[in-house]
Amino acid sequence: MTDTKMRPSVLIIDDDPTFCLMLKSFLSKKDFATETAFSGTEALTQVRNNNFDVVLSDFRLPDTDGLELLENIREIKPGTPVIIMTSYADIRIAVKAMKIGAYEYVTKPVNPDEILLTIKNALNRDKDKMVVSAPQPVSQNNTNKNEQPSGKKSTLKNGFEYVEGNSDTANRIMQYIDVVAPTNLSVIINGESGTGKEYVAKMIHQKSNRSHKPFVSIDCGALSRELAASELFGHIKGSFTGAIADKTGQFVYAEGGTLFLDEIGNLSYEIQVQLLRAIQERRIRKIGSNQDVEVDVRIIVATNEDLQEAVKKGNFREDLYHRLNEFTVIVPSLRDRGSDIDIFAHHFLQLANAELNKDVEDFDDEVKAIFRKYSWPGNLREMRNVVRRAVLLAGGSLVKKETLPHEIIFEKQEDVQSNNNNYTQQKQYTEAPSDLKSLAEKTERELILSTLIKVNYNKSKAATLLKIDRKTLYNKMKLYKILTGNEEE
Numbered sequence: 364m365t366d367t368k369m370r371p372s373v374l375i376i377d378d379d380p381t382f383c384l385m386l387k388s389f390l391s392k393k394d395f396a397t398e399t400a401f402s403g404t405e406a407l408t409q410v411r412n413n414n415f416d417v418v419l420s421d422f423r424l425p426d427t428d429g430l431e432l433l434e435n436i437r438e439i440k441p442g443t444p445v446i447i448m449t450s451y452a453d454i455r456i457a458v459k460a461m462k463i464g465a466y467e468y469v470t471k472p473v474n475p476d477e478i479l480l481t482i483k484n485a486l487n488r489d490k491d492k493m494v495v496s497a498p499q500p501v502s503q504n505n506t507n508k509n510e511q512p513s514g515k516k517s518t519l520k521n522g523f524e525y526v527e528g529n530s531d532t533a534n535r536i537m538q539y540i541d542v543v544a545p546t547n548l549s550v551i552i553n554g555e556s557g558t559g560k561e562y563v564a565k566m567i568h569q570k571s572n573r574s575h576k577p578f579v580s581i582d583c584g585a586l587s588r589e590l591a592a593s594e595l596f597g598h599i600k601g602s603f604t605g606a607i608a609d610k611t612g613q614f615v616y617a618e619g620g621t622l623f624l625d626e627i628g629n630l631s632y633e634i635q636v637q638l639l640r641a642i643q644e645r646r647i648r649k650i651g652s653n654q655d656v657e658v659d660v661r662i663i664v665a666t667n668e669d670l671q672e673a674v675k676k677g678n679f680r681e682d683l684y685h686r687l688n689e690f691t692v693i694v695p696s697l698r699d700r701g702s703d704i705d706i707f708a709h710h711f712l713q714l715a716n717a718e719l720n721k722d723v724e725d726f727d728d729e730v731k732a733i734f735r736k737y738s739w740p741g742n743l744r745e746m747r748n749v750v751r752r753a754v755l756l757a758g759g760s761l762v763k764k765e766t767l768p769h770e771i772i773f774e775k776q777e778d779v780q781s782n783n784n785n786y787t788q789q790k791q792y793t794e795a796p797s798d799l800k801s802l803a804e805k806t807e808r809e810l811i812l813s814t815l816i817k818v819n820y821n822k823s824k825a826a827t828l829l830k831i832d833r834k835t836l837y838n839k840m841k842l843y844k845i846l847t848g849n850e851e852e
Contacts, residue, residue, distance in 0.1 A: 370396040371486055372413070376406040376420035376432070377448070386419075389475050395482070403427030403435075410439050417466075417485050419478070422449040422456060429460055437464050441587050444485040448473060458741045462556050462626065462667060464585035469748075470768060477752055480718070528703035532695050536563065543690045544570035546816055549642070551627075551687055552665040554694030557744035560665035561625060563694055568621040573661055576620030579613050584626035591634045593650055596641070602651025614647045617660045627664040627687070628673055632680065639683045662687065688844065690812075697739040697746060708734055711747045712762070715754035724760040733764065737771050808843040811836070815845070 383399040390397050400406035403424045422429035429447045444466035449457045457468035466485050544567045552560040568578045597612030641647045646655040673679035753766040818824040826836045
């Protein structure tokens with residue numbers, strides 16, 4: 364018999380004993396060590412007393428819900444991946460769970476092979492990040508016979524491949540990436556959850572002069588308040604309860620390269636103060652130490668919220684916001700990507716074929732029409748899951764409507780309206796302007812920014828090239844919120 368200690372351990376949380384028993388039996392046959400809990404209280408006791416490799420939890424429990432339980436598990440065992448099980452009607456709640464640190468969600472009724480695949484990916488989560496594009500492991504056997512839409516692809520160092528899309532929006536994003544990548548400017552990437560902000564950050568890194576150095580990614584939404592400082596800056600042994608050994612922070616791991624802070628708005632106010640000091644002074648100090656360490660790191664952050672509004676409410680430091688907001692890239696929602704929807708669907712089809720050892724060639728016309736009409740509240744992450752599940756269930760060479768969740772096929776109109784109203788972040792400099800005044804402002808801002816970058820932010824030279832005086836340049840930079848981080852010049 365296989366040694367239980369060597370088997371990956373999974374905690375199954377659901378108030379349906381029959382479902383728990385079925386899933387426990389299935390996973391046990393797949394060589395997993397499993398435990399069950401039928402309530403949130405029981406689950407938290409199990410989490411405190413054991414070290415599970417993966418937690419699999421239903422969203423609706425008799426004494427709590429998935430979001431509250433997720434927060435509690437993160438506080439007790441912050442490194443444990445949590446997979447949320449939910450009905451497709453709760454997809455927006457699942458997206459919220461992803462924002463606050465869930466590894467993944469799966470929809471009920473649960474397909475055993477799908478849940479097995481998700482658990483395995485969670486166990487290898489460092490190698491399996493959500494993709495807007497990714498290294499393409501498409502086998503020779505999975506070459507599609509039918510011609511399919513394909514976006515432009517950029518293959519960069521380390522085999523990183525990025526599917527750009529063909530829409531005007533996609534082209535605009537790439538233009539911004541090309542402009543900002545060679546600089547050392549801090550960048551804010553703004554967009555809904557699941558739009559692929561991390562892969563935009565990776566593109567910026569790969570096209571920069573730092574591409575030969577590390578790209579370190581931190582999900583701030585998954586960091587507890589107590590451990591955030593330790594994760595970012597490190598600590599020395601004995602500096603606090605549980606600090607049983609020295610720890611190197613992510614700033615040091617990213618030395619010379621890029622540090623990507625996803626969901627930056629989740630950092631506590633106290634950690635924001637320390638982060639601002641690290642960025643401004645290029646020095647960090649481990650918890651418990653009295654010595655500073657110099658660091659050379661480029662900062663890229665991502666958020667799905669309006670940081671300006673967070674500043675007004677006192678939830679985000681204004682000085683940190685301005686220090687980070689040297690350049691902004693807005694990543695649009697999938698429902699706003701037009702023709703790119705087909706491109707991404709086929710990209711995920713190829714990935715699913717390789718992952719599941721299938722040979723599905725295409726989507727039938729009815730499925731394509733449904734994909735174009737659906738509002739995709741979970742964006743690319745949701746599309747990846749839907750396509751992967753459909754490929755898993757496909758019985759022939761085409762993905763058919765019968766393999767799609769019922770809620771996608773018959774989406775309620777009020778849900779579409781809710782999605783369209785969900786994201787209100789200002790986009791005036793990345794969307795097509797609707798009037799001449801906006802067009803002139805957008806063009807002027809881009810000209811000023813490109814000129815500043817060209818002269819390495821020497822404002823005297825920039826003013827000369829633009830044929831305006833320095834005072835006018837300063838006023839326009841203030842108007843368009845162009846910050847260089849060197850305003851005393």
